[in-house]
Amino acid sequence: MRTLSPIFYLLAALTLAGGLATVLLKQLVHCALAVTVAFAGLALLFLQLDAQFAGFAQILVYIGAVAILIVFAILLTRGSDLPKDGVFSRSWPLGLVIAAGVFAVLGWAVLASVGAVPQQNTVPAVTVHDIGDALVGRYVLPLEIVALLLTAATIGAVIVAMHEKERPR
Amino acid sequence: MIATPWATNPFFVNLDQIFVLLRNWLVGFLPAALRPAAGVLLGVIAIVCVFPGLFALTTVFERKGLGRIQNRIGPNRVGPYGLLQPVADGIKSLTKEDIVPLRANAAVHFLAPLVLVVTVFMGFAVLPVGRNMVLVDMDAGLLFFFAMGAATELCVFMAGWSSRNKYSLLGAMRAVAQMISYEVVLLLSSVAVVMITGSLSLPKIVAAQNTYTGVFPHWYIFTPWGLAGFLMYAIAATAETNRSPFDLPEGESELVAGYHTEYSGFKFALFFLGEYLAMFSISGLGTTLFLGGWSAPFSFLTWVPSWIWFFGKVMMSIFVFIWMRGTLPRLRQDQLMNFAWKFVLPFTLLNLLVTALWRFMGEGWARWVVCSVILIAAYVVMGRLEMRSEHFGRRRYRYAE
Numbered sequence: 280m281r282t283l284s285p286i287f288y289l290l291a292a293l294t295l296a297g298g299l300a301t302v303l304l305k306q307l308v309h310c311a312l313a314v315t316v317a318f319a320g321l322a323l324l325f326l327q328l329d330a331q332f333a334g335f336a337q338i339l340v341y342i343g344a345v346a347i348l349i350v351f352a353i354l355l356t357r358g359s360d361l362p363k364d365g366v367f368s369r370s371w372p373l374g375l376v377i378a379a380g381v382f383a384v385l386g387w388a389v390l391a392s393v394g395a396v397p398q399q400n401t402v403p404a405v406t407v408h409d410i411g412d413a414l415v416g417r418y419v420l421p422l423e424i425v426a427l428l429l430t431a432a433t434i435g436a437v438i439v440a441m442h443e444k445e446r447p448r
Numbered sequence: 449m450i451a452t453p454w455a456t457n458p459f460f461v462n463l464d465q466i467f468v469l470l471r472n473w474l475v476g477f478l479p480a481a482l483r484p485a486a487g488v489l490l491g492v493i494a495i496v497c498v499f500p501g502l503f504a505l506t507t508v509f510e511r512k513g514l515g516r517i518q519n520r521i522g523p524n525r526v527g528p529y530g531l532l533q534p535v536a537d538g539i540k541s542l543t544k545e546d547i548v549p550l551r552a553n554a555a556v557h558f559l560a561p562l563v564l565v566v567t568v569f570m571g572f573a574v575l576p577v578g579r580n581m582v583l584v585d586m587d588a589g590l591l592f593f594f595a596m597g598a599a600t601e602l603c604v605f606m607a608g609w610s611s612r613n614k615y616s617l618l619g620a621m622r623a624v625a626q627m628i629s630y631e632v633v634l635l636l637s638s639v640a641v642v643m644i645t646g647s648l649s650l651p652k653i654v655a656a657q658n659t660y661t662g663v664f665p666h667w668y669i670f671t672p673w674g675l676a677g678f679l680m681y682a683i684a685a686t687a688e689t690n691r692s693p694f695d696l697p698e699g700e701s702e703l704v705a706g707y708h709t710e711y712s713g714f715k716f717a718l719f720f721l722g723e724y725l726a727m728f729s730i731s732g733l734g735t736t737l738f739l740g741g742w743s744a745p746f747s748f749l750t751w752v753p754s755w756i757w758f759f760g761k762v763m764m765s766i767f768v769f770i771w772m773r774g775t776l777p778r779l780r781q782d783q784l785m786n787f788a789w790k791f792v793l794p795f796t797l798l799n800l801l802v803t804a805l806w807r808f809m810g811e812g813w814a815r816w817v818v819c820s821v822i823l824i825a826a827y828v829v830m831g832r833l834e835m836r837s838e839h840f841g842r843r844r845y846r847y848a849e
Contacts, residue, residue: 306553309556312556312606315602331587331592332591335588335591335592335594336591336595338595338596338598338599339591339595339598342599342602343594343598343599343601343602343631344598344628346602347605347624347628350605350624354609354621406587407587407591407648408647
């Protein structure tokens with residue numbers, strides 16, 4: 280086994296701490312901010328692996344959009360003034376079992392893939408240019424399907440929002 | 449290209465590179481192993497000193513300019529012509545009592561201004577402020593800049609929410625809604641430049657514009673798609689930095705001061721600093737993308753040091769910001785959102801198509817005509833359609849007559 284750099288352990292600890300705080304804190308807005316820390320940790324892990332594009336996209340999409348969306352959802356549903364003892368589901372042991380199961384499957388898949396992937400000693404240099412070429416070249420069909428899905432979702436959101444206007448005042 | 453012999457004169461070449469040479473000279477005193485790290489550290493120190501210094505100057509400049517627009521003199525008591533006003537302001541904000549509301553969320557309230565200033569400073573790392581003068585030449589520099597910009601939105605929310613004040617929260621919600629709406633436009637108008645240059649690296653974008661036909665430069669603003677893109681970028685940048693006429697999040701008459709109502713002393717100064725730094729960085733990016741970055745406006749002026757051009761262009765943008773603040777009234781919330789989603793965003797999307805057309809029509813005058821006609825026609829048609837419901841004419845007063 281290769282030894283990993285201390286920076287990796289620091290970032291992993293940061294990400295895990297963010298994730299744990301997300302499920303353990305009582306104030307919902309604090310949870311939303313903690314999940315942002317976890318997102319940032321993941322982005323830094325990408326950067327540590329020299330994956331600039333993935334890292335910056337992670338910050339732009341998850342911190343810039345998803346975290347804001349979560350925060351808006353909390354504030355618009357009056358979730359920020361919940362009781363002080365928090366909102367813990369009674370079925371949390373079941374959730375733990377499912378999470379452990381997912382983790383086991385993912386871990387097994389990663390460990391099993393070590394033999395299947397050719398071992399490279401040098402880090403492949405992937406530029407943003409290469410990613411762009413791949414996206415509109417080889418992977419153009421998945422890209423278009425995702426674009427179609429997002430457009431449909433946007434139109435759906437507009438229709439949901441429009442419905443209220445038609446009600447007589 | 450017509451270049452003056454001065455451009456190759458060793459004195460002007462050295463003057464152009466003076467900061468790079470200074471850095472190399474200072475780093476030369478250290479052992480070779482420490483040199484790269486020390487070079488980066490010096491770059492960071494330069495950024496952390498220069499831009500807040502510029503911020504101090506800009507506050508005087510802004511108050512003087514606004515004073516002149518409103519037919520008064522502006523600050524004139526501290527130092528000659530009131531130039532030492534920022535020093536007095538700094539001492540005042542440092543010695544002021546730091547008040548935190550009783551029910552405020554102390555940790556988040558403390559973190560918000562700090563994280564804001566740090567993320568805003570990060571954006572400067574990829575801006576080329578002169579020839580060979582960029583802290584980190586990243587392959588995905590533009591993406592990094594926008595990623596850091598996106599992180600500031602969360603800080604604004606943190607500040608507004610943690611204060612436990614209805615004005616703060618309302619201001620923060622307005623700010624976040626506005627920043628998200630206009631960030632889309634900001635990104636899409638920059639994508640046009642990326643499509644033409646074929647690179648996300650900011651030094652490469654400047655290099656692509658740093659060529660001349662006769663004495664005139666190839667800045668992107670001098671093309672139809674570039675002009676349209678720059679105008680959309682400028683609108684979005686004004687909204688993104690919460691400047692007038694898009695300053696609803698801080699509208700004094702409605703919200704006291706918006707998300708920083710409950711901040712005083714040094715924390716308030718940090719918000720103030722963050723706001724102006726965001727203005728500098730977004731003007732710097734606009735300069736880099738559309739106005740040729742550090743390149744000279746005429747080929748016979750290339751002997752003037754590149755950093756003078758960059759900062760000159762940034763300060764011109766700041767002047768326009770101040771001018772707009774002094775002249776335009778504030779928009780209403782629904783006008784702001786309608787403008788973003790019904791005019792600016794569709795126009796920016798159309799501009800992307802026009803840019804693609806420009807790219808594939810090849811050299812020649814045909815693309816100039818076709819692209820200009822499409823953009824002007826779209827502007828006229830969209831303007832007419834959206835203004836149809838408004839009835840212009842003599843103002844009618846319902847109650848006063």
